[in-house]
Amino acid sequence: MSAEMLLEIRGLSKSYSGVRVLNSVSLSVRKGSVTGLIGENGAGKSTLIKCINGVTRPDAGEILFAGETLRRTTIESALRRGIVTIPQEFNLANEMTVRENIFLGHELKHGGVFLNHSAMRKRTAELLERLESRISPDAEVSTLSIAEKQIVEIARALNRACRLLIMDEPSTVLNPPEVENLFRIMRAMRGDGISIIYVSHKLNEVKTVCDTVAVLRDGEFVCEKPTAELTARDMASLMVGRELSRIFPPKPAPPAEDAPPALELDGVTLEKLVHHASLKLHRGEILGLAGLGGSGRTELAEAVYGIRKTVSGRILVNGREVRIHSPAQAVASGIAYLTEDRQSSGIIQTFPLAWNCSLISLRKYCLASFIRKKKENAAAEEYIRRFRIKTNSGATPIGELSGGNQQKGAIAKSLDHSPEIFIFDEPTRGIDIKSRGDIYSFIGELARRGMACLIISSDLEEVIGLCRKVAVMRGGTVAGILEDEHVNEKEIMYLATGVK
Ligand SMILES: Nc1ncnc2c1ncn2[C@@H]1O[C@H](COP(=O)(O)OP(=O)(O)OP(=O)(O)O)[C@@H](O)[C@H]1O
Ligand SMILES: [Mg+2]
Incomplete structure (x- = not known):
């Protein structure tokens, strides 16, 4: 494994009840780079990520991280190595506050015993500020909108010491300014030498923020290319395996003036x-x-x-x-x-x-x-x-x-x-x-x-x-x-x- 690589995956396979979901996938991620991971629904992107972060175990293949072979990875051991994930389906405790969620499992303590609430509140406020969010650290997660929950997941990930940040569709419900802000933070992290894997169906965003793009199709690795060489259209064709035509239907004619609204x-x-x-x-x-x-x-x-x-x-x-x-x-x-x-x-x-x-x-x-x-x-x-x-x-x-x-x-x-x-x-x-x-x-x-x-x-x-x-x-x-x-x-x- 060359020194500039952080992660190298070789021949990774995974089946669920006899159905092959990943078939001998290989992929490498350079230090301080953003790799886009794209593919149709069900192509195996989240499964590949779950093999890297210890949520599930591959059936075959090898994962090298910072020069070491990962064996029997658990969620905890991956986190200790600095593999942090923003999952596709949120993983927040709804009845707890934003602050409690951000520190869940690694709370700050006084003298190793008593919870240090003020330090956690302060740190949460800082993280949210960095994300230019107006969410209160003391808000209960159940009262937040889905975009706000996504921000909390991102803040939680940023709070961990991190070498590889995996983002499984972090921007699905964010608005253009929120996405811009996310990209700003991602670029700053990349500048600090952190590697990012970015999964998204928004191909224009992938084009904007990723250095390279890796494509999965039906559990198979298709290719990995510099983003500069691809248009969003090229990415779509690589995902699907053929040219895609226009995706929007013709717009309906304006309704008749006299009809009452539905x-x-x-x-x-x-x-x-x-x-x-x-x-x-x-x-x-x-x-x-x-x-x-x-x-x-x-x-x-x-x-x-x-x-x-x-x-x-x-x-x-x-x-x-x-x-x-x-x-x-x-x-x-x-x-x-x-x-x-x-x-x-x-x-x-x-x-x-x-x-x-x-x-x-x-x-x-x-x-x-x-x-x-x-x-x-x-x-x-x-x-x-x-x-x-x-x-x-x-x-x-x-x-x-x-x-x-x-x-x-x-x-x-x-x-x-x-x-x-x-x-x-x-x-x-x-x-x-x-x-x-x-x-x-x-x-x-x-x-x-x-x-x-x-x-x-x-x-x-x-x-x-x-x-x-x-x-x-x-x-x-x-x-x-x-x-x-x-x-x-x-x-x-x-x-x-x-x-x-
Ligand atoms: N726990 C599970 N049990 C059985 N099958 C599963 C399980 N998790 C995933 N699969 C199957 O594995 C395949 C790949 O799923 P995966 O979630 O990796 O796709 P994806 O590329 O992330 O898709 P999407 O873009 O929709 O998120 C799917 O066909 C899915 O049904
Ligand atoms: Mg997925």
Whole structure:
């Protein structure tokens, strides 16, 4: 192993219940470099990472780290060597504070015995400041948004002495300024000689921040190349094994002037975070809802879905005012909601994929008090085919699927009760570029059939590519609505931040 290498992987293989997930993968990471790791959903990226950081053990192959062969790596021994991971699915204790999470397992103590709360609070505040975040060290994690949870995971990783930082999709729900900030920190770490492995489906980001790119396809290593030699398009072709065509469907025509909106929000106000938010969503429309983290987008969606209480304002469905106090009432009004955080409110990890798909729509599959399993399974098989969910069958617990494939399952779940109004919150979080195209054309098809779609997304490319009209939130209210040629990055960010 040459002196400039930190990590070298040779011939690594791993199977789960007889199915080969990694097949003799080799990869090397230079000291003080950023390596992008890309591949379709289920290609084996997270599994490769879990072999390096001791979460799972490979069946064959060799891992050399700083000149030493790693054997029987455990999470603890990897951490001691300075291998720190930001996992794809967050690993935070929801009932504990930000500070407690950041120091969990390696608390600072006075005289080795008593917890030194003030030192931990101070250090947490410093870390959060470095990340330019306004999260309070004493906030309980359960009260944070998903983007804020991601920041806490990053802060926790930065708090460990680190030689190799592995980031498994750290930017999936971050906004452009938050991503910029993350890149700034990554570059500073690289300057300090730390190596980074960066997994992402946002190929433009990989292009921006990585020195080299390694590609996995179906558990096989395809190639490793300097980023400078590749465009984002080249990366997509290497991942998929062929050229990809345009991924966005044609935008639907503007709705007829006289039609009443399928969903109208009129001055909706919540106790906190949302004030006098108004917007109209028509049948057949794909309306974007953009804004920075904390601007109230998710809170507004949650109010429409009956998870949060409104203090004033009206919600109208097809021109009639509705009172929604629970998700069940929202579903009865024809509203579906795909939550941004599938881990805490989207799906049940230990349930088979098929059960997750019918979670909301179970009544459809019942005859008296029996669940018609055949019908339920057939529906799941249809989603597996349609979204190309990578799994053996609908009987697989959804927790065993790769991150992106879990997200596809969450979409199937919210669609299965045939809603009229669909609110998607970060729909393509963690989904690879090819499957993203499938989901976009699916949304396009739903709109053509008359469904009213609201797309909340931090991914501006997605909002701009999919929506003819975009509402932008700032400080809890709708700061402006952009249409047609005004739907561009500059005008969206202007409304979102209030600065030119
Ligand atoms: N604990 C497990 N039990 C069984 N199969 C598993 C388990 N973990 C992963 N797999 C399978 O291994 C394959 C690779 O999964 P992995 O999570 O490594 O993919 P990935 O490249 O990270 O995808 P994504 O982009 O969706 O996160 C998938 O087909 C997945 O179903
Ligand atoms: Mg993964």
